[in-house]
Amino acid sequence: MTQEQPTLTRSEQKQAELEEREGLKSRLLEEEALRRGHQTRRLTYDTAIITINSQDCLFKDMNGPLSSAANMEICDNKHVARSLLKANGLTVPASTYVRLTEKDKIEDFAQEIGFPVVIKPNNLARGEGVFTHIDSVDSLHTHLEKLSKLIKDETEKILIEKQFIGDDFRFFVVDGEVLATTKRARSNVTGDGIHTVLKLIEAKNKLRLENRDLKNFLIPTDPAKLGRLFRQGKTLDSVLDDGEYIEVRDESNIASGGDGIDFHETVHPTFKEIAVQAIQSVPGLHYGGVDVIAEDITVEPTEDNHVVTEVEFSPGPLSMFPWEGPPRDMAGPILDFYEKTLNS
Known part of the structure; x- marks a missing residue:
């Protein structure tokens, strides 16, 4: 007799779906490691041990032993990461970091930099809680209320920034080299x-x-x-x-239903230099994603035609499964980096 499977609650179903989705990055790295003949041992849905050059390396998603917790904390903190980018001479949006309760400060800053503005949580991912195209004081307060309900803690700080009008691009950088450039087109x-x-x-x-x-x-x-x-x-x-x-x-991220479109062969080379510089702005970060909004990624960057918005500690496999263009590997270059580094 076949034993009936227990019925999952709605929250359990959502968690199961999340684990299945989040585990993709880890599985892709594990599959590439096995293809290369490395031994692997799965621990959880997003962690595995991969033996490289006789050394057991613990990976969470695609982040291994040379990706520190400090790196992750800095990248996840949009305000701090942006301060490092700016200090390194990169063009970032005009922004401020303020508590949700400080409505007057938020309104004053919005009027100072001019509408439209964007408000966003400081440390959520996948575009959650990001409100764009806010074009008036009334709209600003309406969206602040929405953000308050999402965060549920008005002592939290949020980012408010000048909205830069352009297309959203993700660069994938490993060990000083850009290996993929992908436009994150809005749902269309x-x-x-x-x-x-x-x-x-x-x-x-x-x-x-x-x-x-x-x-x-x-x-x-x-x-x-x-x-x-x-x-x-x-x-x-x-x-x-x-x-x-x-x-x-x-929203222009893939989690919101957007499309990944390959631009790696047509991006202006100076934008690739900017992406490498952005990764190097976070001390000790060897690989990750860099998000840039640009009017035209194929022309030479200037202070007025782009902004660098974020550094991603654990970018999704956008380049591996594009909507348009050839797939570009992420797992292989990361293993290349560890094979080289652990052999030196």
């Missing part, structure tokens, strides 16, 4: 003159389900999450013209 659909926006989203989500990474990050159909669509005078029932392209969300 392209019309065919026949189907509604809703049907176009559903069709695109079917394709995303075939992608090992994107299957976990579908485009939502909840109208409350599609503000950009409605600001353009469209609804889920709108039928787009054949070839008409429209972005449906403001």
Whole structure:
């Protein structure tokens, strides 16, 4: 007799889904290690021991023994990381770090730097709690209330920054070399003159389900999450013209249903130098992701056409599963780095 599996509560189901999703980075590294003939031992969904040059190395996701807890803490603290970037001569958004309770200071700073502004938590990931295109004092206070409900602690500090209008790019850097450059395009659909926006989203989500990474990050159909669509005078029932392209969300990260588009061969080389410099701004950080917003990533960077927004300690495998362009490996270069370093 087959024993029935226990029914999971909703929270248990969400945790199981999270572990399955988060474990992808670790599994990709483990698969590459096994392909190279290294011994591996799985500990948890996101940790494994990989034996490299006779040394047992503990990895969490793709971060190994040379990725320190201090590195992670600095990268996760957007304000501190940004201060290091700025001190190293990189162009960053005008921003301030202030408690949620200090509404007057937040409002004064927004008016000082000029709208539109962005507010965001200091240490959450995947775009959670990031509110963009705030274009008035009333809108600012409305979104501060939303952020308060999310954080649930008004003594917490948040970032408020001048919004830079451009496209969002992620650079993947290992040991002083940029190995992938990917545009993080906002959630979008392209019309065919026949189907509604809703049907176009559903069709695109079917394709995303075939992608090992994107299957976990579908485009939502909840109208409350599609503000950009409605600001353009469209609804889920709108039928787009054949070839008409429209972005449906403001968020530009993959977790929000965005697309990864490869730009590695066309990015201006000076932007790659900036990405390497950003990683080196965090002492002891050997590899990671760098987020840049730029008007045009293919032209030479100036102080006015881009900003460096974040350094990512544990970037997702965006370049390995792009929506457009060739896949670019992340796990292999990280193992190359450890094989070289542990052999020296």
